[in-house]
Amino acid sequence: MRALTEIDKINIDRQKMENIIQNNKNAIHYCVLYEFLQKKPIGQSYKTFCNTVGKGVVDFKDFKNLFDRFARGKFAIVGQTHAPEIEIQGSGSVRSLPTLPEEILVKIVEKSGLKERLTLRKVSRCFRSIVDESKLICEKIDIRFTDLSTEICIESLPMINYQQKNGGCVIDFGGNRMIMNGERHIECALRDLNTILKNPKFELRVLKTTFLLGIPFLFNGYIPTEWTPIYRFMELEDFFQRFKRRLHVKSFDIQFEIHWNDDTEPILSILPYLKPGILEKIRIKMDVDFSDQMKEVVKLEQWKQAIELDMRKTHFELSLENLTHFKRFSVFIPKITEEQVISIKETLFKSTNFESCTLNYYEDELDLDYIQSKVGPHIEDNNTGALLFKDQETKTVFEIQLGDESIDIVRKC
Template sequence: MPNHRKRRPRVGLTDMPEVVMKNILEKSNFQSILKLRKVSRDFRNFIDDEKPEFHLEIIGIHMTSEQIKIFLKGLSENEAPHIEYQKHEKGCQIVCSRRTKSKTYLLENEDFVEVFCREFEQIMSHQKNSVLLSFSLTAPNIPDEFKRILKAKPIPIKTQIFAMTTKTHSQVMDVLPHMNPKYLKELCFYSSANSPHKKWIFDGIVESDQWKTAKTLEAVQFFVDVPLKNFHHFSAGNYFVNAVTAEELFELKENYLNSNKLKRVFIGYLDEEPLKEQELHALFGKPYFPNPRRKVDRGRWYFRVADTDTVIHLVLYFAKTLQFSLVKLNTPPIQY
């Protein structure tokens, strides 16, 4: 007897109600969304229109004159892909790597910088609401196309940590203003020139909202020549300045005593001439030495934090460095 039952038509992803498709995308990580985007033209258009959140945690970019690498990590992912956009004689070669596996594609007659910038712009359009833990950029020179994308981005990048390695201070100001100051907690600046005596002009940087709202600073492999008062709001840091005076250290100490937010700050300086022993002793009192017969530093001072069981500890080392830290009260003598 013939079977007259009608076969039900197959239902694909694009045939599902819009609310179901949105729910699928909301529960997918960024790698799954990118794969779903390749399923069909309709699904790709739907994803491009809806722009589901990627929920990225870390973005790391490394630029050279021959290639650009990007590292992406989502909130719930152990594996993170590395994508390389390489300059090729025929165009742009893309290498996608994950652990021991990798795939290579060649886009003929395409510029590797332009391809990267297009894809970076696409990625960031899906990072609207969630806040990155870290956004890092290593680039001796910032490509003009990348600058254009940052300027055109309607929403500044939301990240808790911004780290940048580059040649000069001017490159920093091409990128720093495009970080959302509301979410910034830590700034890290590194010089790719490997010259510890290179001077960076920080005048514009210290005036930025990003600088003023961050609480942790690391600026090494170069020195800056701005007054120490510009660093008062950092509760943790590691940075190098041209010189410090006893008066500046006294103001910094008073700032830490009043704010009670100090964790640990390490300061290096090039010129020790302005830091006079006589002025130090006049402002801070006589230093304490753990072992007077064998002095390992220029002196240590302790200052009680009012209404707490902690003290501000200042150590002045011989190697043109000093350190402020917050320690418990069970310490050697206290200066008031």
């Protein structure tokens, strides 16, 4: 009798595993769940299941019924409230399916999108642990704060709305409603957001935050501290501080509209807790004067290491030297001078990093003829009216377009 080869041993082990699965309804449940998470057509999923587990183990009707249950968010085994740990006998030991083998479960999680991972967290404690520790790349999180509500949009998932009503918070997600008595909407929203952000391997492309805050409501003739905007930003800062690490975010977008006179610092409640060097783009849109806050913002490493800035509709009243490290930037300068334009042109032309910028200002704020006479030797493009400059040493060509409300400077080649 010939000795068993490694291939023979693998085939025998595979047959044993197939037999175990075929005779264990819980194991079958998880195999079908795995196929569901692959997002393939049900016919294709059923074919893969039969080729892997065995033909005739589950007929198509039962397979479809499980698919339909999963689509409705019901993941527990029929007749049970929660998905159990599945015990399988093998090689004289007892192990649970979610840990047999763990590398397979890790691959399931890694191939699953955000929605599927949030679903898998509900399946078992083992899956929850794997999901919370696996690398996750998310395209966008959009958070909108108002006086009486918070809204969170994560990628293409349905919006989650947290509404303050009748002394509690009403949470609405994809038509499902939950009431949290005695809780505030921002508390509930940040608690749910923590489920994703606490993952140490979480990476986010875009974090967008919008604040639309009015005058806080009076309760029995006074305004509770927890309803003022400044308290809101203190809560946010405390939330981001809790992670004990800076978040991996590539683009940060903040829009701010407030009708309440207090020392709010919306940017400083979030920006310092994003990872410098990873953060590439900053977009700020404000309808209030926040010059004092910006004096602190420009000192941050997050600002100094970013490569793109969009403040085209927001006043920037600090020294333009705080902008010249960006590759691309667009700002609104309400008190711009001809000397500033000439000076920044000289600085940007010497930069090896600079690509383009737009300086926006009030109409007819500048004497464009004066600027044109002082910017140095150039030729004028007959078609566009742009001024073209060529560095004789580097042969680099720059273009300046002078306009009534903006000046564009671009490195051409």
